[in-house]
Amino acid sequence: MRRNDDLELNAYVDGELTAEEQAEILTAMQRNPELAKEACELNNLKNQLKLAYENPPGISSSSATPNKTPWYAIAASLVMLAMGLAGGFWMGTPANHSDRFVMLDADGRGQAPSTIDSPETRIVFHLTSDPEDVAAEELLDDIEDMLSSYKKDGNPLRVEIVSHGKGLSFMRERLSHHKARIHELATTYKNLTFVACKNTIDRLQVEQGVEIKIVPEAEVIDSGVSHVVKRQKEGWSYIRV
Amino acid sequence: MKRFTTLVTALLMGFGLWSTQAFALNGYAKQKVVYHVNYDNPKKQAGALRNIQNHINAVGAENLDLKVVMHGHGLSLLLEPEALVRVPKFKKANATEKMTAKIDNLKGQGVDFSVCANTVRGRKVNVDTDLYNVEKGDIVPSGVAELAHLQSQGYVYIKP
Numbered sequence: 001m002r003r004n005d006d007l008e009l010n011a012y013v014d015g016e017l018t019a020e021e022q023a024e025i026l027t028a029m030q031r032n033p034e035l036a037k038e039a040c041e042l043n044n045l046k047n048q049l050k051l052a053y054e055n056p057p058g059i060s061s062s063s064a065t066p067n068k069t070p071w072y073a074i075a076a077s078l079v080m081l082a083m084g085l086a087g088g089f090w091m092g093t094p095a096n097h098s099d100r101f102v103m104l105d106a107d108g109r110g111q112a113p114s115t116i117d118s119p120e121t122r123i124v125f126h127l128t129s130d131p132e133d134v135a136a137e138e139l140l141d142d143i144e145d146m147l148s149s150y151k152k153d154g155n156p157l158r159v160e161i162v163s164h165g166k167g168l169s170f171m172r173e174r175l176s177h178h179k180a181r182i183h184e185l186a187t188t189y190k191n192l193t194f195v196a197c198k199n200t201i202d203r204l205q206v207e208q209g210v211e212i213k214i215v216p217e218a219e220v221i222d223s224g225v226s227h228v229v230k231r232q233k234e235g236w237s238y239i240r241v
Numbered sequence: 242m243k244r245f246t247t248l249v250t251a252l253l254m255g256f257g258l259w260s261t262q263a264f265a266l267n268g269y270a271k272q273k274v275v276y277h278v279n280y281d282n283p284k285k286q287a288g289a290l291r292n293i294q295n296h297i298n299a300v301g302a303e304n305l306d307l308k309v310v311m312h313g314h315g316l317s318l319l320l321e322p323e324a325l326v327r328v329p330k331f332k333k334a335n336a337t338e339k340m341t342a343k344i345d346n347l348k349g350q351g352v353d354f355s356v357c358a359n360t361v362r363g364r365k366v367n368v369d370t371d372l373y374n375v376e377k378g379d380i381v382p383s384g385v386a387e388l389a390h391l392q393s394q395g396y397v398y399i400k401p
Contacts, residue, residue: 239398
């Protein structure tokens, strides 16, 4: 690719282009999947950098812009947060899941730093291969075994399956062989979450020219890669399948 | 007397902890590592065993606590070729003489090979007749649970 295009693509990913320039790049990407892939990778990189430098030393956001939030709003939000955390902690698994609301870390527990003696086991499965090549059904059996035995023994457990690249078909509305199973598990276990990578979805949409639909049980996040990096930084165990 | 024993045990444990932190002469600290095998491609499996040997060569067997966890298709690494007809859920049986020689060599250097009981049960494997040299102590209840557990104990996860 020409140097100029390279710069423009970077500017696009950083959202620094005018509407017309953006439209130009979008049409170019539709014609050229390679370009789309490159933009995708750039975006990935950007996300990972952002993740690695979440809190850059020295500059705090509040010093850059004067903080106008009144103290009582902060206090109220802290109280709400504490209530939410406590609620989430004591609630365990509610009996009725019919209105399952897909939100990762709704109770905020997934983000608490984990240590070796943390009572909660947290595992993120990074599904990057074709699900049928890695015996996904057996994997789900294993995961279900864990979920049910932890539940029976009253031990806290969080499991998340992140599908990405070839693994996305596991969560695709039209291609997945595991839709019924995903639904069943998601409704039975609130502590099991499904995540699909938006970068992969966008790339496939351009490459295949079809709309990619994801099962309703899954949450779509920007980048599968940065999500699993984030999980590991939060202390989750990582298993790639 | 009991108190004295407790004290000695505590001191020994402290020393044990301290010594695991110590650095070896080659500059590497003690490492705890778990390798994950869930695929049945014999080339990839042989590659993983080679990775492990290179890992030992670099760090030194005395500085390494290294485990291999196999589940699903990965159990084919220890599946005897003649057993393949008895276990239709497997497509490959890779425990050839060449492969088992490598496995024995690694075991001799302290590498543990752990087998997932869920896979054994689910794929109707007879541990005594179908698998190469698997003892009772090599079987873990669940491969994935073991991988998660080991990581929570400070093992580094590697999937070649």
